[in-house]
Amino acid sequence: MSLLLETCISLLLVIGGLFGLIGSFGLLKLKTPMQRLHAPTKATTLGVGATLLAAAIAMYWQTGSASWQVVMISVFLFLTAPVSALYLAKTHLHLGKDPLPPTSTKADWAGKRR
Amino acid sequence: MRKLFPHPYLSVTLFVAWILLVNSAALGSALVALVLAAALPHVTAAYWPGRAHIRHxxxxxxxxxxxxxxxxxxxxxxxxxxxxxxxxxxxxxxxxxxxxxxxxxxxxxxxxxxxxxxxxxxxxxxxxxxxxxxxxxxxxxxxxxxxxxxxxxxxxxxxxxx
Amino acid sequence: MLHLALAFAIGCFALALLLNLWRLATAPQITDRILAVDTMVVNIIALIVLYGVQTGSTLGFDAAMLFAMTGFVSTVAFCKYLLRGGIIE
Incomplete structure (x- = not known):
């Protein structure tokens, strides 16, 4: 039982570390600013989520008392990642001059500079 | 009850979040959580004009x-x-x-x-x-x-x- | 086995932090810099928690939580400043 648990925690840690690394690598490798926004919002969030999950299980296993703070941190990260990504995308659109497709109705995009 | 907790989902979320954040279910932290769950929806009422209707x-x-x-x-x-x-x-x-x-x-x-x-x-x-x-x-x-x-x-x- | 996996994960996140620092130094645009700092914050949270697991103490977890909150708020505040020229509306 304990070996199985240890294997699970180790696997989660390795997967988390790899995804965190991929996220930061994508930030360097991708070419355009909007493409770069994809890497940290998805890969890093999942990587840190998996790592924190492993840490929570490991702490419970080692000390015998559950540490809910770590779970709360990963929930918080998962909730805030889309919001900061939306804000960064809005800022990029505000500062840049990307050609945008038309909207489906008469109203224009909300952040468009007039 | 409705006046004290205008947003029940929000209050429950705040209560549970506080208990998990302080990482103890002692009476003291439960009381603080209850006060927060009652007060915060009123303090931030301006940001909650409507209420979500979840059917399922x-x-x-x-x-x-x-x-x-x-x-x-x-x-x-x-x-x-x-x-x-x-x-x-x-x-x-x-x-x-x-x-x-x-x-x-x-x-x-x-x-x-x-x-x-x-x-x-x-x-x-x-x-x-x-x-x-x-x-x-x-x-x-x-x-x-x-x-x-x-x-x-x-x-x-x-x-x-x- | 757990020690090896822990060391591997810490190494990965430390390397990721270095890559972010490199991006921060060479970023072509201001949004890339904000994104690099935001990613650094997330990686640092992972490092703090992993260090806590390694030493078996939960003391750092509060710091990690504060980091998560201030990191998010500072990202949004920075974007808001660039969008509107002010943070408080």
Whole structure:
């Protein structure tokens, strides 16, 4: 039982570390600013989520008392990642001059500079 | 009761979040949590003009499970794109997705879902909240992504929120 | 086995932090810099928690939580400043 648990925690840690690394690598490798926004919002969030999950299980296993703070941190990260990504995308659109497709109705995009 | 807790979901969330944050279920922290759960919705009342009407809580739980599963597959997909596709072969595209969700909560949920799932990212709303602007990391066929979002996520959200 | 996996994960996140620092120094645009700092915050949270697991103490978890909150708020505040020229509306 304990070996199985240890294997699970180790696997989660390795997967988390790899995804965190991929996220930061994508930030360097991708070419355009909007493409770069994809890497940290998805890969890093999942990587840190998996790592924190492993840490929570490991702490419970080692000390015998559950540490809910770590779970709360990963929930918080998962909730805030889309919001900061939306804000960064809005800022990029505000500062840049990307050609945008038309909207489906008469109203224009909300952040468009007039 | 209704006057003390105008937003029951919010109050319950605050109560549970506080208990988990201080990491103890002692009487003292439960009392503080109760005070916070009663006070914070009133203090932030200006930000909660309406209330979300969730018709099927069970369907919402199923939706969350579906999104979590999609987050996993999305990450493997994006990781493969980052690692193995040369950067100049990525066909990124802007896609405008018309939505007809009414409630702001459903819209926010849809936008968050899109950001967390396969290679897409919500970038902007239209001024009348009827269109979402989405950036796709690798989209050889933008129309397929639009249809996928509409059938996979929007249809479910429309059923959940009245 | 757990020690090896822990060391591997810490190494991965430390390397990721270095990559972010490199991006921060060479970023072509201001949004890239904000994104690099935001990613650094997330990686640092992972490092703090992993260090806590390694030493078996939960003391750092509060710091990690504060980091998560201030990191998010500072990202949004920075974007808001660039969008509107002010933070408080």
């Amino acid at each position: 809580p069970l369907a919402l739980a199923r939706y969350v499970a579906l999104v979590l599963w999609d987050v996993l597959t999305a990450n493997i997909h994006v990781a493969r794109l980052i690692l193995f596709t040369p950067a100049d072969q990525l066909q990124s595209a802007w896609i405008s997705v018309p939505v007809d969700l009414q409630s702001p909560e459903a819209l926010a949920l849809l936008a968050g879902t899109i950001t967390l799932t396969p290679g897409t990212l919500t970038a902007e709303f239209s001024a009348d909240s009827k269109t979402l602007l989405i950036h796709a990391l690798h989209a050889p066929d933008p129309d397929a992504i639009r249809d996928d979002i509409k059938s996979r996520y929007e249809a479910r959200l429309k059923r959940i929120f009245a």
